[in-house]
Amino acid sequence: MSTGQNEGIDVEVLSYWLVKHVKGFRAPLTIERFPGGQSNPTYKLITPQKIYVMRTQPPGPILNSAHAVDREYRVIKVLGGTNTPVPIAYALCEDPDVIGRSFFVMDCVPGVIHWQPDFPDVARADRANHFDAMNIALASLHQVDPDVVGLRDFGKTGGYLERQIRRWTRQYEIDPEAGRLERMDILAAWLADNVPDDDEVSIVHGDFRCNNLVFHGDRAEVAAILDWELSTLGHPITDFAFHLMMYRVPPGIQGGGLKGMDLTALNIPNEAEYVGAYCRRTGRDGIPHLQFHVAYNLFRFAAIVHGIKGRALRGNASSGRALEVAAVLETFVDLAWSEAGLAGLR
Structure with missing residues (x-):
């Protein structure tokens, strides 16, 4: 039911939580981790109807003030009502029984990321x-x-x-x-x-x-x-x-x-x-x-x-x-x- 490295995430348990807390979510679910060195691991949640993004704390023990995904979720959720462009934030989970660490789910915004400041890939x-x-x-x-x-x-x-x-x-x-x-x-x-x-x-x-x-x-x-x-x-x-x-x-x-x-x-x-x-x-x-x-x-x-x-x-x-x-x-x-x-x- 899943592909890629799920890093211990139980797809069935996560799917059940998403059905309850993210309006319109429908399984089946496939998880793919985004590449790169994000200190907060980020995953693509793929369903037949829609693609979401899940941002999580890293696995294992962390410092109390570090990797505060609840703060990320809060600021994105609030700024969604302003002119500042942010993804739609859907839900925050702080229950360790779901995937073992806190996470939030937001929209996967379609578009292009430019990695170099001189924008060589832009006309x-x-x-x-x-x-x-x-x-x-x-x-x-x-x-x-x-x-x-x-x-x-x-x-x-x-x-x-x-x-x-x-x-x-x-x-x-x-x-x-x-x-x-x-x-x-x-x-x-x-x-x-x-x-x-x-x-x-x-x-x-x-x-x-x-x-x-x-x-x-x-x-x-x-x-x-x-x-x-x-x-x-x-x-x-x-x-x-x-x-x-x-x-x-x-x-x-x-x-x-x-x-x-x-x-x-x-x-x-x-x-x-x-x-x-x-x-x-x-x-x-x-x-x-x-x-x-x-x-x-x-x-x-x-x-x-x-x-x-x-x-x-x-x-x-x-x-x-x-x-x-x-x-x-x-x-x-x-x-x-x-x-x-x-x-x-x-």
């Missing part, structure tokens, strides 16, 4: 419109009032940047195998000492990039924003700056970026144009501290890569993988260092 004439579609989608999210949609308690409402800087500094400092980098120490201290005094609050996605978006197959429009695992209440410009890193990162680094590319030849808006479009859509005259937010996001990414380096070294200290990750780490430290304006320091 040149259409690329600018695809960038505009990304801009519209993120601006629409940041325009949603958390109080109005019932997400006032979705996260703390103040000090977001301070908390994030402390979190990623600790994450970097507690991994002894990967070692300490003097420039990372200086960056962490500089960020903590220079947090802008503009504590805006909005719903933030936390990982907004082209490969977390489903585009309509026949037009330049975002059909759904995916992967809400990192969503919370936070600073909208920090969220926007993460997305904007595509302009500051060179091709071939952690999924690649646009730095050094001929954007005019590619028919891709430059960074100033892209920022201007976001500002118009969110009612801003400009973004005074954008450079800080970009520097923070590059530091955060460096801290993540630092952790990957530590795990690689613990697995095999002489592996080529560890050397490869170490080179990527140096690149992100260089980028963060430059964005923070610390090039004159040694």
Whole structure:
């Protein structure tokens, strides 16, 4: 009745639950896991009438605050009543007797995912419109009032940047195998000492990039924003700056970026144009501290890569993988260092 690796999921028990909780669901059911490294495993639920998506916690013990699929379900469900494009969220299950872990079920949105930020699989004439579609989608999210949609308690409402800087500094400092980098120490201290005094609050996605978006197959429009695992209440410009890193990162680094590319030849808006479009859509005259937010996001990414380096070294200290990750780490430290304006320091 099923194909592929179901990872211990009892298809009969899951089908029974789906019949009871997802309107219109009808067996038989086939389960296929989506490829990729999602920290929350994601499955395609295939029936003769319709295809659904199930997003689950990973099997086995997890930390209390990790892999909170209930938060993902909640934000997607709420945003379904706004202009922000999200899949239809059908049902959440927190009963371990069904598949052994919490999960939720949502619509499988048809469309196209573009994996590279220069959109090489899109016709040149259409690329600018695809960038505009990304801009519209993120601006629409940041325009949603958390109080109005019932997400006032979705996260703390103040000090977001301070908390994030402390979190990623600790994450970097507690991994002894990967070692300490003097420039990372200086960056962490500089960020903590220079947090802008503009504590805006909005719903933030936390990982907004082209490969977390489903585009309509026949037009330049975002059909759904995916992967809400990192969503919370936070600073909208920090969220926007993460997305904007595509302009500051060179091709071939952690999924690649646009730095050094001929954007005019590619028919891709430059960074100033892209920022201007976001500002118009969110009612801003400009973004005074954008450079800080970009520097923070590059530091955060460096801290993540630092952790990957530590795990690689613990697995095999002489592996080529560890050397490869170490080179990527140096690149992100260089980028963060430059964005923070610390090039004159040694």
